Amino acid sequence: MLFNLRILLNNAALRNGPNFMVRNFRCGQPLQNKVQLKGRDLLTLKNFTGEEIKYMLWLSADLKFRIKQKGEYLPLLQGKSLGMIFEKRSTRTRLSTETGFALLGGHPCFLTTQDIHLGVNESLTDTARVLSSMTDAVLARVYKQSDLDVLAKEASIPIINGLSDLYHPIQILADYLTLQEHYGSLKGLTLSWIGDGNNILHSIMMSAAKVGMHLQVATPKGYEPDPNITKLAEQYAKENNTQLSLTNDPLEAARGGNVLITDTWISMGQEEEKKKRLQAFQGYQVTMKTAKLAASDWTFLHCLPRKPEEVDDEVFYSPRSLVFPEAENRKWTIMAIMVSLLTDYSPQLQKPKF
Template structure:
């Protein structure tokens, strides 16, 4: 884990296969109480978008490590008044030990990393959500003991979560199928990158949800309209209706298949309440694992010793 000290996590491929495995193993040990690293560091949260799970899980993780958290709300700081990212980054670099950013453009995140020497973590951009995928992989590993050879099918909008699932699956030997309407498929460059990274896994992008789900051990979905797209939700409803994760769709999956959703969920839209609350659901374990995976990530990037 020493090689991760001082590094950034701006995109899922910033970690290689072994580093992802190391973070997941550390998360397991932290969750089980086998390791209890401590620090007196300060984590900054700079979120330009709304957040519940990411904000709370990062905060609790840092507090449990013994550190402090500063919420840099753009509405009450100069960053919300147009201060250049370059200036903000250089100042925060002198105050904080690590910084998690939730923003719109991936380029803004990269600019922060360029001008700040402290570790920068992508807490979600329009392009990627790598921290979510670490929690997802941890949840899958808890259920199946391994990642390699399993098939995860993501059904719905080809958004930032779908992008990180493609990349994370490619890096860890997890087969990933994306089922999305023709005009809502994931970024073609991300798909190409995932296929290039994949050495022991298959990457597929399909339009037929039944074909995609057939035989899958993990079925994953997300809202049909992401943050900032709420005004498009009604128009998308009829387009995405065939992609709803319901009992009928789940009947085509592996008999031991589990269901994941990164939340928040719209019951009756992308997933039914019956599936979400059913025996196959691991959604609440997945949500809890945000905290454990991010605690492991913070510990790794700060180089904490037990």
Template sequence: MAAISCHCYCTVRGSDKPYLSGQNLRRRTPLPAVSVSFRRRISCIATSAAPQKVGQKNFLHLDDFDKDTILKMLDRALEVKSLLKSGDRTFRPFEGKTMSMIFTKPSMRTRVSFETGFTLLGGHAIYLGPDDIQMGKREETRDVARVLSRYNDIIMARVFAHQDILDLAKYATVPVINGLTDYNHPCQIMADALTMIEHIGRFEGTKVVYVGDGNNIVHSWLLMASVIPFHFVCACPKGFEPDAKTVEKARKAGISKIEITNDPKEAVKGADVVYSDVWASMGQKEEAAHRREVFKGFQVDHNLMNIAGSKAFFMHCLPAERGVEVTDEVVEASNSIVFPQAENRMHAQNAVMLHVLGK
């Protein structure tokens, strides 16, 4: 699920991604809708606060990869998913390997999908909850990274501050996977792209309309739009737009058509996918009542889906607050693909793990 809090953002020191710099990302002048549609290839760039170690691959941001690499991971996800669905359990590339899973916030989909996927492919995953490490409090992140690297073959972390995942990647000597931060959620968007390929028949050239808060899910869609060409629209209330520097970066890439708007009804017209998320994520629950007032008119209901058109699918990263950002009717409709989307977290992540481990 999405989890973003304006006061949790931090400055990424020495990063090659200036759009991650700390600032209040909430109350600002609405961004004008600007569209770009020409295509350009961009190559893989370094991640985190220091260059990756030679031969080591991390999965931290979608724009760390070029188009071919992203598409190859998605193809691999389809291939391995088909194998697992057939009942074949002979493909065990992670036999004898272990993974530490660091969680500083609660999780159902992230934990179960990573643990199940790693196990099905022959590995052993170890859950480390908020009280097991207290990363940054009981023990410094750099020490955690170096210790776990001596025990495990891979580290996955679901954390609040984005700096934590960058620090893990900087000091670890094994691959690090971003299971979610307050800034972005790349594994979720890989699962979303996989789901779109299965249900629409393609990912490139589609129109994805996100309705709601400009949060970490939106940032990941924008970073994907920096690599793969499609039309992305974020419809959100004034003052709740996504990080301006991330929007600017996606537009400057010149790969996709990017729009930020405050009009959900106009935004969803002709959409292939209408996408929603909770209005108040973890760390924002004290704002829930206020947000319900501000976000009136941004609920995805039957009327909004009708405006989108008969070909539009509904997606949600879950968990959903039914009756708030989306109606029960929409979640349960025949064009809702939220549960295939949730299942694909495991299959997309399997492909990511195979990639970073060189399998």
């Protein structure tokens, strides 16, 4: 039932909670949590099942409700510390992680390449071992996925991918929480990706089918997603009875889509390709013309920062745009990741209907 949220407080009886902060957040029957993520790494959603992804979204909604709506103080990470390695600058990843970890009682430590000797004066192996002795987890925002793989192999604490050239899993969890809040369920939604075959798309491809969503992808020729990731995504779609299509026509990908999604065409480190990329992506701007082909309940997502050539103001600032709730949800989902990897806490909010 909509807005009928029940919370188990202090192991007492189930009580009816107040109206939830987001509309259309449907709840199913309360289920005992059987998902255990404590101690694991989060390098890519490829390594997580659909139930595990849903669990992280459930925990995100739980923390958001208890802290933001009810005003509870939950020092679940009291006495714990987090190393934050940033090779690339960030607004949302840094703020969501620092404020979220601190809000849960922990101590985040921000580290840039000017602060540590990551892979230069000190090997990744040595860095991983040192950080393991001083922190409880590491979130690393790096250029190369292979660096994350080394850190995870050598560290004895959870390593979390804050962004790499191949994946951006923490962004996708925020996207899914936003859609869950708006539509009430993820199952059966059609995502229409219009843009680059980049790390954001790769993370969607590694997870959408697992939670029951269809995916329609449009990329310019020469900018398609990684073929190995595409092959695995096709397998996931088959296993989960969802649809996956790839095209070079942005209007074809938009047709019937519930969610129009795009991202920057020029990521950090690709500045020299700007002129070539802008030419290749002509016709890929998301506009109301694009939206006319989408489903009647279409919405729009962009992980930010946004440039006007990617999506025009009419769509970006429209009531259909969920980009700012999406940005806020970076905080609640990263908090849920930290709690799930570092504690035995189980959500008290009724499990959503996914």
